[in-house]
Amino acid sequence: MKEKTKAQDICEELGLKLTPQRMAILGYLDGNTSHPSAEDIFAAVSRRFPGMSLATVYNTLASLKEKGKLLELTIDPAKKRYDPDTRPHHHLICLDCKRVSDIDRAFDLEIPDSLRNGFQITGNHIEFYGYCPECKGAAVKR
Amino acid sequence: MKEKTKAQDICEELGLKLTPQRMAILGYLDGNTSHPSAEDIFAAVSRRFPGMSLATVYNTLASLKEKGKLLELTIDPAKKRYDPDTRPHHHLICLDCKRVSDIDRAFDLEIPDSLRNGFQITGNHIEFYGYCPECKGAAVKR
DNA sequence: TATCAATTTAGAATTAATCTAAATGAAAGA
């Protein structure tokens, strides 16, 4: 009997067809903590799957995001980054190389009504910034 | 004796020439809490100053940002937003209309070395998201 | 196996942002 992959599980759960392109994208994202951009995903998946379209990457990301299986991070000024870990957590971005790293820790961010400006708050995300181990040394010169 | 505007003060402090375009942009930004995009600024300033170029807006924003007189916010997925209030503070974004509101409150966001992943952390920014007073009602239908 | 709707595809279109090179103009010195 064939093993079922996580990618297959996800597609079935979401009611999406099991296409090879989708399997490859989901396989690449599974457990991936590099917070890749659409272009990164396209480059990686294209290597094993030549001829695929960048549009397919965007289509698949849109479906996953819509169904809550993927976070779209607005943290890199140049482009969107994606995170398959949808549990609440925060991020650390290197100001130099833009590497994004996870911060798995909860913070108490209660806000009194008086500061909410009438908003209904549904979530939060902390962006820590600084320099990654590789860029830290070079940062001295700045 | 002529009064000196804040815009003039800033230009002198930064060693920038006092051009009418710059004065208009700085005047528009002074005390502005709407977190405008470059396009917003261009639209507003063009009204009083027809014929100016969008490139001038980008040039001026780049100068101000570089000199630490302006924050570039990476909070709206569609475009950069700018904030003339450079004191540390956080933001609240409406998921519907993308309105951005200030949260003037300090949070204790100490991170133990063990969670820093080798990064040198230099700052942080919290993005709260939810629905603004105007969009809150409509949110029920979602 | 036939059907049908979902998906993929290439490429065009859109949009934000940056770049370029020529024209302009603010400011400092003569």
Place this chain on the structure above:
DNA sequence: TCTTTCATTTAGATTAATTCTAAATTGATA
């Protein structure tokens, strides 16, 4: 005040990310 100079402005081209379009393909179901 007049010159000179260099920063700034400008229009338009360019780049890069993302979205859209319409035709071809294909997975899933009957």
